[in-house]
Amino acid sequence: xxxxxxxxxxxxxxxxxxxxxxxxxxxxxxxxxxxxxxxxxxxxxxxxxxxxxxxxxxxxxxxxxxxxxxxxxxxxxxxxxxxxxxxxxxxxxxxxxxxxxxxxxxxxxxxxxxxxxxxxxxxxxxxxxxxxxxxxxxxxxxxxxxxxxxxxxxxxxxxxxxxxxxxxxxxxxxxxxxxxxxxxxxxxxxxxxxxxxxxxxxxxxxxxxxxxxxxxxxxxxxxxxxxxxxxxxxxxxxxxxxxxxxxxxxxxxxxxxxxxxxxxxxxxxxxxxxxxxxxxxxxxxxxxxxxxxxxxxxxxxxxxxxxxxxxxxxxxxxxxxxxxxxxxxxxxxxxxxxxxxxxxxxxxxxxxxxxxxxxxxxxxxxxxxxxxxxxxxxxxxxxxxxxxxxxxxxxxxxxxxxxxxxxxxxxxxxxxxxxxxxxxxxxxxxxxxxxxxxxxxxxxxxxxxxxxxxxxxxxxxxxxxxxxxxxxxxxxxxxxxxxxxxxxxxxxxxxxxxxxxxxxxxxxxxxxxxxxxxxxxxxxxxxxxxxxxxxxxxxxxxxxxxxxxxxxxxxxxxxxxxxxxxxxxxxxxxxxxxxxxxxxxxxxxxxxxxxxxxxxxxxxxxxxxxxxxxx
Amino acid sequence: xxxxxxxxxxxxxxxxxxxxxxxxxxxxxxxxxxxxxxxxxxxxxxxxxxxxxxxxxxxxxxxxxxxxxxxxxxxxxxxxxxxxxxxxxxxxxxxxxxxxxxxxxxxxxxxxxxxxxxxxxxxxxxxxxxxxxxxxxxxxxxxxxxxxxxxxxxxxxx
Numbered sequence: 001x002x003x004x005x006x007x008x009x010x011x012x013x014x015x016x017x018x019x020x021x022x023x024x025x026x027x028x029x030x031x032x033x034x035x036x037x038x039x040x041x042x043x044x045x046x047x048x049x050x051x052x053x054x055x056x057x058x059x060x061x062x063x064x065x066x067x068x069x070x071x072x073x074x075x076x077x078x079x080x081x082x083x084x085x086x087x088x089x090x091x092x093x094x095x096x097x098x099x100x101x102x103x104x105x106x107x108x109x110x111x112x113x114x115x116x117x118x119x120x121x122x123x124x125x126x127x128x129x130x131x132x133x134x135x136x137x138x139x140x141x142x143x144x145x146x147x148x149x150x151x152x153x154x155x156x157x158x159x160x161x162x163x164x165x166x167x168x169x170x171x172x173x174x175x176x177x178x179x180x181x182x183x184x185x186x187x188x189x190x191x192x193x194x195x196x197x198x199x200x201x202x203x204x205x206x207x208x209x210x211x212x213x214x215x216x217x218x219x220x221x222x223x224x225x226x227x228x229x230x231x232x233x234x235x236x237x238x239x240x241x242x243x244x245x246x247x248x249x250x251x252x253x254x255x256x257x258x259x260x261x262x263x264x265x266x267x268x269x270x271x272x273x274x275x276x277x278x279x280x281x282x283x284x285x286x287x288x289x290x291x292x293x294x295x296x297x298x299x300x301x302x303x304x305x306x307x308x309x310x311x312x313x314x315x316x317x318x319x320x321x322x323x324x325x326x327x328x329x330x331x332x333x334x335x336x337x338x339x340x341x342x343x344x345x346x347x348x349x350x351x352x353x354x355x356x357x358x359x360x361x362x363x364x365x366x367x368x369x370x371x372x373x374x375x376x377x378x379x380x381x382x383x384x385x386x387x388x389x390x391x392x393x394x395x396x397x398x399x400x401x402x403x404x405x406x407x408x409x410x411x412x413x414x415x416x417x418x419x420x421x422x423x424x425x426x427x428x429x430x431x432x433x434x435x436x437x438x439x440x441x442x443x444x445x446x447x448x449x450x451x452x453x454x455x456x457x458x459x460x461x462x463x464x465x466x467x468x469x470x471x472x473x474x475x476x477x478x479x480x481x482x483x484x485x486x487x488x489x490x491x492x493x494x495x496x497x498x499x500x501x502x503x504x505x506x507x508x509x510x511x512x513x514x515x516x517x518x519x520x521x522x523x524x525x526x527x528x529x530x531x532x533x534x535x536x537x538x539x540x541x542x543x544x545x546x547x548x549x550x551x552x553x554x555x556x557x558x559x560x561x562x563x564x565x566x567x568x569x570x571x572x573x574x575x576x577x578x579x580x581x582x583x584x585x586x587x588x589x590x591x592x593x594x595x596x597x598x599x600x601x602x603x604x605x606x607x608x609x610x611x612x613x614x615x
Numbered sequence: 616x617x618x619x620x621x622x623x624x625x626x627x628x629x630x631x632x633x634x635x636x637x638x639x640x641x642x643x644x645x646x647x648x649x650x651x652x653x654x655x656x657x658x659x660x661x662x663x664x665x666x667x668x669x670x671x672x673x674x675x676x677x678x679x680x681x682x683x684x685x686x687x688x689x690x691x692x693x694x695x696x697x698x699x700x701x702x703x704x705x706x707x708x709x710x711x712x713x714x715x716x717x718x719x720x721x722x723x724x725x726x727x728x729x730x731x732x733x734x735x736x737x738x739x740x741x742x743x744x745x746x747x748x749x750x751x752x753x754x755x756x757x758x759x760x761x762x763x764x765x766x767x768x769x770x771x772x773x
C-alpha cells in the first residue's frame with residue numbers, strides 16, 4: 001500500500017471522469033509523484049506537443065508517503081509540458097491539498113483535453129465531476145477558494161486553483177493551493193488556464209493506509225527525531241525560514257543582483273529573515289507573525305506575515321492587512337535583489353499578489369529585473385511600460401508591475417512573457433538570466449560553481465531544486481565543498497540530482513534532506529510500500545527518472561547546446577566579494593558531467609545507460 | 616494524579632501530526648476526517664481543539680442509553696460502541712462541539728485520552744499539546760507572568 005492504486009482520468013473535452021487502476025509495474029520502477037507521473041507523461045504525451053494545446057496533459061500526482069504521518073508527507077506535484085520552457089515540467093507543492101487528494105482515494109489525477117467553457121473539478125472521495133466555473137473565471141485564487149468552500153458548505157475542502165495570471169496566459173502562472181502554497185515554476189498554471197480548468201476542489205475522508213504500520217511508524221518516529229535534532233531543520237528553518245540564507249549568500253558573493261550585473265546586494269540585510277523579525281517603526285510590529293507547517297511537516301519553515309498597513313502599497317486596501325503567506329528566500333531574492341528593491345513591505349505585497357493571482361515570484365521578479373535593465377539601456381521607455389519609470393530599486397515600479405501582470409493587463413502582458421521572450425522581443429536575448437527558458441533562482445553560478453552546472457543541466461530549466469548543491473557548497477551538507485572550485489562538481493551535481501528525483505517521487509519535501517539521507521528515507525518508504533525499498537534502489541530510481549526526463553526533452557527538440565548559461569555568467573566576472581574575478585567554469589564541468597551520466601558528448605544517454613537503467 | 620490535555624496555540628504550526636496520530640490510534644489508519652482532535656487555521660494562529668473532559672459532562676448527562684461513562688483512571692468520558700445507538704443527542708448537548716458522529720460506524724466519537732497515553736500529545740513536535748497535571752494546567756502561564764512581575768520600578772522606567 002502507500003498507493004491507493006487508483007488514478008482519476010478526467011477528459012475536459014468530453015467532460016468525463018473515470019477511475020482506472022494505477023500501473024503497479026511502473027509504481028515499482030518510479031514510486032510515485034514526480035517519477036511515476038513523468039512515466040505516464042512520457043507514455044501519453046508527444047514531446048513535441050504545444051504545451052498550451054489540448055493535446056498536452058496535466059498530472060496532479062501524490063507520492064506513496066503523501067497523506068501519511070511521515071514528516072513532510074503532504075506533497076504533490078504537477079507534471080506536464082511546461083508553458084514557459086517547452087520542456088518537461090514538474091512543480092512540487094506542499095500545503096494540505098496533496099494529502100486531501102490522497103485521502104479522497106486517488107494517487108493521481110490525469111487531466112486531458114480542453115473544456116469549451118471554464119470548469120472546475122470537484123472530487124469528494126470516490127465521486128468526481130467536471131462542473132461549470134463561469135462564476136469563478138476572473139476571480140483570484142483567494143476568492144475562488146472562499147467561493148468553492150462556501151457553495152459546497154464544505155469548510156474542510158482543499159482547493160488548488162489558478163488566478164487571473166493563469167487565465168490570461170502569463171507564461172509562468174502557477175497553481176496555488178491552500179491560499180499560499182504553489183506548484184510554482186515552469187508555467188504549469190498557464191497550461192491549466194489553456195484548458196479552461198479553474199480549480200480542483202477536493203474533500204477526502206477515506207484515509208491512507210500503509211503496507212506495514214508498525215514498521216512504518218518506527219521509521220517515521222526515528223525520522224522525526226533526526227529532523228528535530230538537526231540545526232537546520234530543527235532550529236534554523238522554523239525560526240528564520242529559507243530566508244535564513246539571504247545574508248549568508250550575500251556574504252558568499254553569490255546573491256545575484258540587478259539582473260545578475262552584481263553578485264552582492266547592498267540592501268540584502270533590509271530584506272532578510274532578520275529584518276522580517278524586527279519591529280517596524282511605524283506600528284511596532286514585526287513583518288513576521290509566525291511560522292507555519294505544511295501537512296505532516298515537523299520542520300515548519302513557512303512564513304506568515306503581516307504587512308505594514310501604512311505602507312503605500314496597501315494603505316488604502318485593507319484586503320491585504322491580515323496575516324498571509326510571507327516571503328520565502330527565493331521570492332524575497334527575486335522580487336528584491338534581482339530588481340534592486342530593498343523595501344521589505346513592497347516585496348511582501350508583491351509576494352501576496354503572486355499568491356493571489358497565481359504567478360511564480362521567481363520568474364516574475366527576474367523578468368522585472370531584465371526589463372529594468374532594458375529600461376536603463378533605453379530599449380524600453382515609459383511609452384512601452386505604460387508610464388512606469390522602470391528603474392532598478394524602484395518599489396513603485398515593482399509593485400505596479402505585480403498588479404498589472406497578475407491581472408494580465410497593459411505592460412503586464414509583456415512582463416507575463418517571462419524574460420526570455422521579453423528580451424528576445426526587444427532584441428537583447430543575452431539579458432535573459434535563464435536556462436531552457438526558465439529564470440535562475442537565488443544563487444549566482446559564478447560565486448557557487450556547482451549550482452551553475454545544476455542550472456545548465458536541469459531538466460525543467462534553471463532551478464535550484466533539481467540539484468541543490470548549495471547544501472554542500474555553502475552549508476557543508478553532507479560535506480563541505482569549496483563553492484569557488486569547479487573540480488569535482490560534476491559528480492556532486494549528479495548525486496544531488498538523482499537523490500532529489502527519488503525524494504520528489506515519495507511525497508516528502510526535499511528540505512528534509514538537510515538532515516535526512518536516503519538511509520533515513522528508505523525505511524519510511526519501505527514501511528509504506530511493498531516491494532523492498534532500499535537507499536540504493538531509490539538512488540538508482542532517481543537516476544532512471546533523470547534520464548527519462550532528459551530523453552523527453554531531447555525528443556522535444558532540446559540539444560546539448562541548451563545545457564548552457566547566459567553569457568553574463570560565462571564571460572562577465574563577478575565584480576565584488578569572495579568570487580571577484582570569477583566566471584562559471586561550465587566548459588570544464590559539463591563534459592565530465594556527461595561522462596559520469598553515461599551520456600554521449602552530445603548529451604544523449606548511451607544505449608548502455610538506457611539498458612542499465614531499464615528505461 | 617489526574618492529567619489533562621493542555622493546549623498552547625502559540626506553539627502550534629498546523630502540521631496535523633496530532634490528527635494523524637489520533638486517527639491512527641483510534642481507526643488504524645491516517646485519516647484526519649476521523650480525528651477526535653482538530654486544528655483550526657485562523658491565519659495568524661493555529662488552534663488545536665478537542666474534548667476537555669468536563670467534570671459534569673453534558674454529553675454523559677444527555678445520553679439516553681448511558682453509553683458514555685467515566686474512565687476513573689484518566690477522568691476521560693468514554694463512549695461505549697456497544698451501547699451507543701448513534702442518536703447524536705450528545706453532539707447537541709456538548710457546548711464545545713467536540714463529540715461528533717461517525718457515519719461509517721453509526722456511533723459517536725470523542726477524545727478518550729487514549730487510556731492515559733494521548734497519541735496527539737506524543738506526536739506533537741512543538742509541545743503545543745501536552746499531557747499535564749490537570750490541577751496545574753495554568754502553571755507555565757503563571758510562571759511566565761510571574762517572571763514579568765516585579766516591584767513596579769522597571770515598569771515605571773520603561
